[in-house]
Amino acid sequence: MPETLTPPVAFALASSGVFLLVGMLGGLWKWRAMLTSESHAAPVYVDIANRAALLYSFACVVLAELARYAPYPTWLTLTATAAPIAFFAIAVAVYVLLAARGRTETQFSERTFFTTTGTAILAIVEIAGTAVLLGGFVYTLLRG
Numbered sequence: 001m002p003e004t005l006t007p008p009v010a011f012a013l014a015s016s017g018v019f020l021l022v023g024m025l026g027g028l029w030k031w032r033a034m035l036t037s038e039s040h041a042a043p044v045y046v047d048i049a050n051r052a053a054l055l056y057s058f059a060c061v062v063l064a065e066l067a068r069y070a071p072y073p074t075w076l077t078l079t080a081t082a083a084p085i086a087f088f089a090i091a092v093a094v095y096v097l098l099a100a101r102g103r104t105e106t107q108f109s110e111r112t113f114f115t116t117t118g119t120a121i122l123a124i125v126e127i128a129g130t131a132v133l134l135g136g137f138v139y140t141l142l143r144g
Contacts, residue, residue, distance in 0.1 A: 007074060008081040012064035015085045019057035022092060026050035029099075045103050049095035056088040063133060070136035071143075077136070084129035087122045 005013075030050045033042040042050075063081050070077040094114065098107060108115045 004068060006067070006077070008067040008070070008077040009064045011078065012060045012067055012081050012085065015088075016057045016060035016064065019053045019060060019088065019092070023050055023053035023057055026053055026096075043099055043102065043104060045095050045099035049092055049099050052088075052095055053092050056085075056092065059088065060085060063130065066130075066133035066137045069140045070133055071140050072132075072136055077133070080129045080132040080136075082129075084126040087125050091122065 026046065026049050030042040030046050033046055034040050063084065067077050067081045070080070072080070094107075112118075
């Protein structure tokens with residue numbers, strides 16, 4: 001493995017590719033739905049799953065670059081990288097599941113674990129992991 005392709009960077013870049021592929025496949029699903037729908041619009045969760053996967057693919061590239069310059073031990077950098085990516089994957093999986101079920105109203109119309117505590121945990125983990133990596137990058141940048 002090249003020196004700059006550490007396990008956290010490799011994981012984030014591989015995840016980016018998977019999210020990009022899922023987004024492209026979601027685009028086919030969306031296109032097919034638009035062709036067959038009377039309104040020529042994709043179901044809301046098909047659209048959300050497609051867009052989220054594409055956006056998360058690029059977020060993974062940013063996490064990879066931040067991880068590349070993190071001054072932490074590998075285990076900490078990998079944890080700070082993998083935790084947000086795991087929650088990105090959970091979010092996309094939930095959107096795909098809701099789309100497959102044909103859900104048309106927002107999932108937040110019902111109070112469940114996913115829409116309350118689960119969403120709070122998702123936000124905390126995604127923000128904390130990113131903050132750890134960004135803090136490491138800034139530290140590396142400032143120490144020159």
